[in-house]
Amino acid sequence: MAASIDGILPKTLQELVKSSKVLVVGAGGIGCEVLKNLVLSGFLDIEIIDLDTIDLSNLNRQFLFHREHVGKSKANVARESALSFNPDSKIIAHHDSVTSAKYGVNFFKKFNVVLSALDNRAARNHVNRMCLNADVPLIESGTSGYNGQVEIIKRGLTQCYECTPKEKQRSFPGCTIRNTPSEPIHCIVWAKHLFNQLFGESLEDEDISPDSADPEAQDKNEGDANEKEANEKEATEGEAKEQKKEDKQDDGNIVRINTRQWAKDCEYDPTKLFNKFFNEDINYLLRMSNLWESRKAPTPIEWSSLQPVEGEVSEYGKQHHRIWSIGECSQIFANTLKDLSSAFLNLEGDDTLVWDKDDQPAMDFVSACANIRSHIFDIEKKSRFEIKSMAGNIIPAIATTNAITAGLSVMRAFNVLQSKWKQCNSVYARLRTNGRNQFLVPDTFFPPPNPNCYVCASDPAIILKVDTKRITIKDLRDEILIKTLNMVDPDVTVDRTGSILLSSEEGETTENEGKLLSEMNVVDGVILECDDFHQNYKLRIIINHFDADREDNLFEVVADKSQLQPKDEIKEAEDKPVEEKRSRKRSANGNDSPDDGPSTSKRSRPDPEEDDCMVIEDDDDDVVITSPPDNDSDPSPPSPKKPETGCKRKASTDITEILDSSDEDDDDNTQPKKTKLDDTPSDVINID
């Protein structure tokens, strides 16, 4: 509206606002606010895209939606609500995924600016690539709790979204989950795996039974004998129909591939299932005595030993903030087992249940099982409310941060349209003020594009450290190219021979999928040419074979050759003081106060189980964030520790990301003394 009233905006800006075509990606917490700001500012030609529908827990901030809209398309309802603010605007709503092939480079080229308000890194990476390709300026935004950030991405001028490495998730070795949990999250992950083993999509590496091949359990001298004995004993235990799995990789390991069938055969008898998971399996673990030499041994629980519980499950089960007793957990286990099994048995064919934090029995089941297991291992129990945060990757979200961040985003859009590139540096919203008393903090300089970026560099390449004897062509596509490198539909050829490994044409390379890389002659030193036609993105992959140890990730992407260094140098705990130093430094140059980064205090911010950290996704919408501003490009003195550029990922492993707060003055004498505190970009150390 503003632009349509003469005199409110300066003439040039007024014309630009009236004539520009804008794309808003995401109609969640930030998207709703952005859309409102755009129509009120007088933008007339807007498209908005979101694949999601409205949930009750959105309504505390996604103010274009009301109770009667729950279940409806976010994009469509957002459009209608925003039009009531300015009926002169034209808004096209797409209830769709932005990664869909419908929205190709030509679609993006229509727009003068794209404002992204997404909640996950995969979609962000994709939009980044599309905008780079279409050469349309992108305003990227995210929030988490009190923190927000807005950054401009413009081809050739700024860093792209993928120029800087995003922090890694924390992953847990299978042995920790199955044998030796020591934190609540280990038990929560285990409980989610248990849900999947019984009712969900059952993945082999989500096994919940004791892992007898745990290297730590092997006694150097008698390990074989012990294990053999244990295996035999296990194999003779009639109730659980164990099967030895013929697997050359897992020699000697018992894999209970049939937990699901066994449970079904028991008709989901709660007593039998409880005794198996919380008594027999624990007793089995106890026999792996080496594990308990330096740890507190678990205490198995028998169903018959449980104290009767007062009150109705339907009553205490609703108390989400109180920590349930073991008796209560057991009753809830029994109750939800009944609900879930009947839901499961009603499914058709091979369908399975999908674990959802908002599905009451599924969430109750995981809360109860996690706490029972915690109790057994003498780990702190948690309330259902807390477990939901951890199990469901919930990012706290509030209206005010979203409003502020969306406002900054549209303010920056004004600058972008006027090509005031010098006034387009990133801005951060923080809870507390920095050393310059700012809590809305613009960057003081523009970080240049990373010349080794595997997305926006002129001839992008990565090194793929991979166990070519254990990764299949299908893994290469699904886990590495799609999940890790965020391609949509890649074609892959071998550079030297030109042979096609993977084709985006359906069926063309199906017969390759089950083969190992090594079987396809993709071995150390081979170069692969990957091409994602949809993203118009080409990437060379240099194969670097290694023999993965049992608990190693099977592959690791190294985005930058200079990053090939021994991993020992990068220890997570040690990094904290380093981060701290950097944060302090930033305070001085006006950027951030460290303690309210996205990693804020444990009390106010649950540890999200997540997939990455710069962007923490969630099935909500606002989302995400960032490490403290300019993590990697801030003008700090050289640090002996470089951040990793590689992204490490283990094929379909449960991952959890624990962000730590960094506020402390601990001296770390491995760090060079800071000699200069300065705002000028001349200090920039490009960490590439």
Added chain:
Amino acid sequence: MVMEVDLTENVPSIELTEAESELYDRQIRLWGLESQKRLRTAKILISGLNGLGAEITKNIILSGVSLVKLHDDKLVTEEDFSSQFLVPRESLTTNRAQASLERARDLNPMVDISADTEPLKNKTSEFFGQFDVVVVNGQSNEELLRIDTICREKGVKFYASDVWGTFGFFFAGLQTHRYVEDEIKYKLISKPKEKPKYETVSKPVQHEVEYPAYSSWLNFNINAAGYQRKLKRNGPGIVLLRILQKFRIIHKRDPSYKTREQDLTKLQVIRDELISSPTATDLNEQVLGMLFAQISPAVAIVGGVVAQEVIKVITKVEAPHRNLFIFDPNTCAGYVETIGVN
């Protein structure tokens, strides 16, 4: 002042309903159940339903307070449509608070929302005393001073705020305010010869802080020699605030888009009278040209900030900024000046 913490001190003894828990889930995960209970009983007055008033209203209502009174004696004008999204187009020339009611209620049916259209100057201390927090937009310094004084007597927390175009500010008059803040520390957990390993420890600490009266801002000398370095560092925002408030005093209105060119000249005259420092050149026509009506994204930023401050005040969690906030649209910096504190 730091003291022992009782996190549950004065937390209303109410339980949230299941519906409330579900609706507010994502924010309870940020500020906790006690804070949500405190919000649940809070009563807020928002006076001045311009674009900024609408943004503050939206955020406060969404947070789940008990009651919001929308107060305004002005009528909806065309100018409001550039940021006041609570008033429908067809409400032109009707009372702004009344016109905002329906959409305000749609934002959160659990909040008690009503309108009051009586002129602010007729409102006495009994009126202001009904509220926990009073937020006043678009008033003269004289009126702000009067209400601040009443609020100080009544122990009501007071915020004055404004947006001109894309430039904005708030002033916090909280008298003595107590709040809890987490202090986070690193603890070395590794043994002496091992590689250093740290663990974070956070501990709630209670503070008690004094917030000066609005008069401290009116008496503040922006030309004081000792202040010039700070002015240079933070930019000319505080000077611009003076100019705009002076414009309001002299012309009994804000700069108008209808008389854009004349008002730009008037602003320059006031600028040159008020300051002699080089800052004057920073306040060039480009900056002055973005001061008309209220531009939506800037109003969203300042409205988000003010609402967040009100929430901090009600929940008594985290330090409210003390005490003058400036949003500089040129850089998008938002910073805090501490006025009247020695």
